[in-house]
Amino acid sequence: NAGVTQTPKFQVLKTGQSMTLQCAQDMNHEYMSWYRQDPGMGLRLIHYSVGAGITDQGEVPNGYNVSRSTTEDFPLRLLSAAPSQTSVYFCASSYSQAGEAFFGQGTRLTVV
Amino acid sequence: GENVEQHPSTLSVQEGDSAVIKCTYSDSASNYFPWYKQELGKGPQLIIDIRSNVGEKKDQRIAVTLNKTAKHFSLHITETQPEDSAVYFCAASKGTYKYIFGTGTRLKVLA
Numbered sequence: 001n002a003g004v005t006q007t008p009k010f011q012v013l014k015t016g017q018s019m020t021l022q023c024a025q026d027m028n029h030e031y032m033s034w035y036r037q038d039p040g041m042g043l044r045l046i047h048y049s050v051g052a053g054i055t056d057q058g059e060v061p062n063g064y065n066v067s068r069s070t071t072e073d074f075p076l077r078l079l080s081a082a083p084s085q086t087s088v089y090f091c092a093s094s095y096s097q098a099g100e101a102f103f104g105q106g107t108r109l110t111v112v
Numbered sequence: 113g114e115n116v117e118q119h120p121s122t123l124s125v126q127e128g129d130s131a132v133i134k135c136t137y138s139d140s141a142s143n144y145f146p147w148y149k150q151e152l153g154k155g156p157q158l159i160i161d162i163r164s165n166v167g168e169k170k171d172q173r174i175a176v177t178l179n180k181t182a183k184h185f186s187l188h189i190t191e192t193q194p195e196d197s198a199v200y201f202c203a204a205s206k207g208t209y210k211y212i213f214g215t216g217t218r219l220k221v222l223a
Contacts, residue, residue, distance in 0.1 A: 004155070031209045040121075042201060042213040043156070050209065058210065090155050098144040098163075098207045103155030 006104035023091030032074040118214025135202035
């Protein structure tokens with residue numbers, strides 16, 4: 001049972017490039033989300049999904065897109081990377097609302 | 113908007129002493145309060161949680177207390193050990209999947 005798997009672990013992008021951060025979970029959780037973690041700011045919600053085909057914006061959605069075509073996968077797309085998107089990104093899944101969230105190991109992204 | 117304040121941002125204690133981390137939330141509709149521990153290079157992991165119908169919850173050396181009137185909740189770690197050194201995050205939720213996280217506390221347990 002792998003839990004929540006994120007790839008890649010590290011990535012360096014040039015300003016303006018696009019890329020997709022991958023997230024997969026094997027726990028059959030309906031709820032999945034993406035957070036970014038910045039020093040002194042905790043974890044901020046970017047986008048979330050309550051099931052396949054359903055997504056919604058979180059606190060800081062600008063510059064990011066998501067889709068949820070299957071229960072297992074929830075990729076995060078950066079459309080045109082900016083230095084302000086340099087951060088550590090975490091994907092999480094949960095079996096219910098207001099229940100334990102299981103986090104992946106994170107992706108450290110640097111935009112130069 | 114919704115906000116969770118967490119204090120202190122850093123905390124150093126001697127091994128064997130107790131550590132207390134405090135959080136205050138703004139939305140009185142919040143009813144679920146988890147605490148996460150994040151070790152270096154890893155994702156956050158749930159260590160304990162409490163719901164609004166309970167005032168205190170304990171799990172071995174870890175306890176959480178909730179004061180709904182004052183809108184604050186605290187994490188208590190007793191008999192601290194070096195492996196307790198990590199960053200701890202509190203969070204609040206209104207019973208939905210959307211959590212508001214605190215800014216984190218870096219705990220150092222000195223041997």
